[in-house]
Amino acid sequence: MKQPLRGTLLLLVFFVVFLSGCADAVGFLLPEKETEPERVTSYEITIPIEKVRTLNPVVSKDEDTYYLSRLLYDGLFTLDEDLAAEPLLVETFSYSEDSLTLTMTLKESILWQDGTPLSGNDVKFSIEAYQAAAASxxxxxNSHVEGVKSVRVTADKTVVVTFKDPNHAAxxxxxxxxxxxxxxxRPADLVKDIEGFIPVGTGLYRYEPGESGDKFSLKGNTYRESAPTNVLNVKVIPGKEEAVNLFxxxxxxxxxxxxxxxxxxVGTMEVDIIAFPSNEAEVLGFNSRSEAVRDPLVRQAIATAINNEALIESCYFNNGVLNDSLYFPGYLGIDSQKDAYPFDPEFAKKLLKKAEVGTLSLDIVVNQNDPSRVLGGQLIKGDLERIGINANLVELNWTEYVEALGKGNYDIYLGGFRFRDTYDLRPILHSSYAPVTGYSNTSLDVLLDKIQSGIDKEAKASLYRSAREILNTDLPYYTLLYKTYGIAVPTTFEGKVEPKFFDIYNGCESWSLEIYLDKEPG
Structure with a gap:
């Protein structure tokens, strides 16, 4: 009677073993469950620069020194997103009634990166050093200090700057x-300190030399209230454009x-590109002495005939923005990212008819070494011919191009400007500077001078609106577009990447990098 029970037990064991084997087999056949790779956060960011002559901002003209200086040093003022000045090292400031003197009181408790307090003597010393460098x-x-007549320190934290005239007091x-x-x-000693110069500033970061000459680091300035916790490792490479290949x-x-x-x-690499407006404007310059384009109506007709959006797409790979002014897009908070003369060939023909110029023939001069401008010139030539203008594109090498502009041997030239961060446009527009276009307007001269005086943002914006109206009517230059630049970062990059043409590392104190670790074997 016990035999059946034994058989039943054997049968149960068989089923348990069999089912267990099936479970193993099913697990073997199904794909393994994917696990997230281990991820860590790195607070060390490596940035490339090209070889610079010196890190001394007083005597360096290198772009990389300019950008790095914004991390190592502070100015008395800084620029906001509208390119208006706001205090940085300065606590309070005031102008005299005639705008010939500027009195500044520095903030308390600001220390150099070696622990020495900031003083008015540092301001006087710096301005005189820049003036000494500008002399050579x-x-x-140069243009930042050319209007300064003298600097006096009236107290430990108080400085009085006297200007040569009120139109250089901005x-x-x-x-x-x-x-x-x-x-x-002495200031002259600073000007001579080039190769062995060691930066010591009041900025967010402090300089730390590397083991070799092609590397150094920027670490948080511990004398600042909120010192960055990340480290920017700076590496010298032959060309920054090639750095993306090292991502x-x-x-x-x-x-x-x-x-x-x-x-x-970038190609197919896992890279994000953050585009931002540069300080480079692509323009048509009209020769005011040329009979063909002397009439502003003719210039307006030419501007209206040009398809700027097609230029941006075909010649600049969509890396440009429309702008209705020579000034920076959004200058002083005024919206400008639109075409001053929207593309309208039929209206362009009406403007030509109103100008009563008859059959119009003109030369467009372009530098043959710039492929984007040569292609742009070809498109513009086609646009003008479609409204009845006989346009001849003259491609010259750089020496010939500069000579043609200097002698006025052109009707229109296709070129560009890279503007200084202060956006003082008098060198290309003010009558006293003898612009290459031969343009002159005394009403505009007055406005341009006042914009560079000691006035606040609102007053400056009001003057700018008036200046822009004159410029868009007279049209000595027609702004085709503003180029954009790009900051490239890997997709694992974290933090605020908010570059500006004068501060490409803006937001860098928040930067970090997510690193995915390979799963350990076994």
Whole structure:
């Protein structure tokens, strides 16, 4: 009677083993459950620069020194997003009634990165150093200090600047880096300190030399209230445009791309490009002495005949924005990202008819070494011919191009400007500067001078609106577009990437990098 029970037990064991085997078999056949790779956050970011002559901002004209100086130093003022000045090292300031003097009181408790307090002597020392460098054309900040007559320190934290005239008194001129006076005996000594220069500033970051000459680091300035916790490792490479190729190996984590075909450099790499308006404007310049384009109506007709959006797409790979002014897009908070003369060939014909010029023939001069402008010139030539203008595109090498502009041997030239951060446009528009176009308007001269005086943002914006109206009527230059630049970062990049043409590292104190680790074997 016990035999059946034994058989039943054997049968149960068989089913348990069999089902267990089936479960193993099913598990073997199904794909393994994917696990997320281990991820860590790195607070070390490697940025590329090209070899610079010196890190001394007083005597360096290198672009990389200019950008890095904004991390290492502070100016008396800084620029807001509308390019208006706002206090940085300055606590309070005031102008005299005649705008010939500017009195500034510095903020308390600001220390240099070696612990020495900031003083008015540092401001006087810095301005005089820039003036000494400007006398030999050694600095980027020539125009920033050219209007300064004298500097006096009236108290430990109080400085009085006297100007040669009120039309060079704008606060925007005082954005240059302030350097410590206690590390050099005289301003002239600072100007001579080039190869062995060690930066000491009041900025967010402090300089730390590397083991080799092609590397150094920027670490948080512990004398600041909110010092960054990340580290920016700076590496010298032959060309920043090529740095994006080092993203895949992790050697570089961000770079500035200025070429208009930058998307082709990135290809299929996992990279984000953050575009932003540059300070480079592409323009048509009209020769005011040329009979063909002397009439503003003719210039307006030409502007209306040009398809700017097609130029941006075909010649600049969509890396440009429309702008109705020579001034920076959104200058002083005024919307300008539109075409001053929207594309309308039929209306262009009406303007030509109103100008009563008959059959019009003109030469468009372009630098043959700039492919984007040559192609742009060809498109513009076609646009003008479609409204009945006989346009001849004259392609010249750089030397011939400059000579033609200097002698006025052109009707229209296709070119561009890279403007200074202060956006003082008098050198190309003011009658006293003898613009290459031969343009002159005394009413505009007055406005341009007042814009560069010691006035507030609202008053400056009001003057700018009036100046823009004159410029868009007279049209000595027609702004085709503003180029955009791009900051390239890997898709694992974290933090605020908010570059500006004068501060490409804006937001860098928040930067970090997500790194995915390979799963350990076994």
């Amino acid at each position: 054309n050694l600095t980027l900040y 606060k925007e001129n005082f954005i240059f880096p302030i350097l410590p006076s206690h590390l050099h005996r 895949t190996t992790g050697e570089i984590n961000m770079t500035l791309l200025k070429t208009v075909n930058r998307e082709t450099l």
